[in-house]
Amino acid sequence: MTKYMDEQNIREIEARLDIVEIISESVQLHRRGNNYWGLCPFHPEKTPSFSVSRNKQMYYCFGCHAGGNIFSYVMKKEGLDFKEALELLAAKAGIEIALPRDRKSTDKRKALIAVNNAATQFYADILSSEKGRAARAYLEKRGLTPESISIFKLGYAPDEWNLVEEYLLKKGFAPEIIKASGLIKRSDKQNRFYDLFRNRIVFPIFIYNQDVVGFGGRSLGEVLPKYLNTAETELFSKRRNLYGLAQGRESIRENNSAFLVEGYMDCIKLHQAGIKNTVASLGTALTEEQASLLRRYTERVVVLYDGDEAGQRETMPAIKVLGAAGLQVEIVSLPPGKDPDEYIESY
Ligand SMILES: [Zn+2]
Structure with missing residues (x-):
């Protein structure tokens, strides 16, 4: 994105969004005089020292001295870099910020996330079905509660060759996107695709907003490797993500x-x-x-x-x-x- 485009986008976001509204989504604010006050989200406190000015569109904490504008707030609160904060706020403001040449990769990212989210649900449903009985027993033996399984959206991939592929095709996902997700793999010998995860516990890997960007799979049988990840994609890079x-x-x-x-x-x-x-x-x-x-x-x-x-x-x-x-x-x-x-x- 060019510098000019960034500045245009920033001005447009500032014109459309109000910092008081945005901060109110996560902090309970009360009006006092010209400013709004609440408990600081960046340090523990019992009496409010966190202030937001609607006139200046700025925030400042008298306790920990955190302060800035709507962009720095979202970066700090959500742990995002500037570009990610820009994207998040643009979406809230209803502004399309992708340049035409970026459009294609943005669409592909969205499609990959949709495939991953669908596969997550698919594997989770199998885990709680009859087919998932042995996998559930394994997780229970390892001491995981049903609540943890649901919070981390764990799933199970049965020992079959084309289950997730058939499911995703039936759901209407394009074959190209399913291949790109890394959930299926090409067999060079037979020139066919097969499911990457077979007889494995499936661990979806989430980014900050709970979208699934990749997967890990743990073998339940003797098959090695014990742990396997989906391939690196436009979305997923092992070295840039942290599980949990x-x-x-x-x-x-x-x-x-x-x-x-x-x-x-x-x-x-x-x-x-x-x-x-x-x-x-x-x-x-x-x-x-x-x-x-x-x-x-x-x-x-x-x-x-x-x-x-x-x-x-x-x-x-x-x-x-x-x-x-x-x-x-x-x-x-x-x-x-x-x-x-x-x-x-x-x-
Ligand atoms: Zn503070």
């Missing part, structure tokens, strides 16, 4: 700290234990992008990797990456052989 952030970001901000674990299960188990400020690094070594994503929400990270050798090996590099992003880092050393969720259970 969509569910945990409010809590991370409130606590000004995050727990970092390795696996999906650890992450869900900690949320379930009430430690909702937990994220997982999607089975990769922690990346710079993931660290700076965390930095949008908090200043402090506690690394809680597995007590096994692999977990210990990953700890030092993670600390380096987090430190370089300006985060304070602590390590909780788990007893050898203990996963974080087992540790919490014995707590």
Whole structure:
């Protein structure tokens, strides 16, 4: 997007949206004199020191000194970069900001999200059906409650070759988009497509607004690899996402700290234990992008990797990456052989 277009869009958004209205969506404001007052969303407090000026279209907190305009508010509150905040506010203002040359990729992103959301529902429905009995038993054995399964929208992909493909085609999604989602894979030998996830627990990966951008799948049988992700797409990049952030970001901000674990299960188990400020690094070594994503929400990270050798090996590099992003880092050393969720259970 050109600078000129950005400035046009900013002015148009400012003309159409009122900062008092936008902030009222998340903070209860009361009018006092010329300003509106409420409890600051950026630091814990009991009496309001957070003020919003309709005349100036600015906010300021006398407690933590956070302040700015409608854009910086949305960036800070939602943990977005400027472009993402611009998109979100443009949508609220009913402004189409995509340039013609961007239109195609915007449409494709939307189509991919629609496919992913449909597949999420499909796998979740199977998990709660007769076909999902063994998968449910596995999750129960791992100690997950039905509530956690529903919060993280877990699903099950049965051991069949073309189930999700047939379902999505029947739903009317274009074959090209289904292929692009990474949920089906091409067999070179037979020149046919088959479902990526078979006999696997399916973990949808969400972005901040609860849209599903990708998936992880854990094998229930002996088939390796134990964990598998959908391929990188226009939407999904493993190195730019953190599992559990969509569910945990409010809590991370409130606590000004995050727990970092390795696996999906650890992450869900900690949320379930009430430690909702937990994220997982999607089975990769922690990346710079993931660290700076965390930095949008908090200043402090506690690394809680597995007590096994692999977990210990990953700890030092993670600390380096987090430190370089300006985060304070602590390590909780788990007893050898203990996963974080087992540790919490014995707590
Ligand atoms: Zn404040």
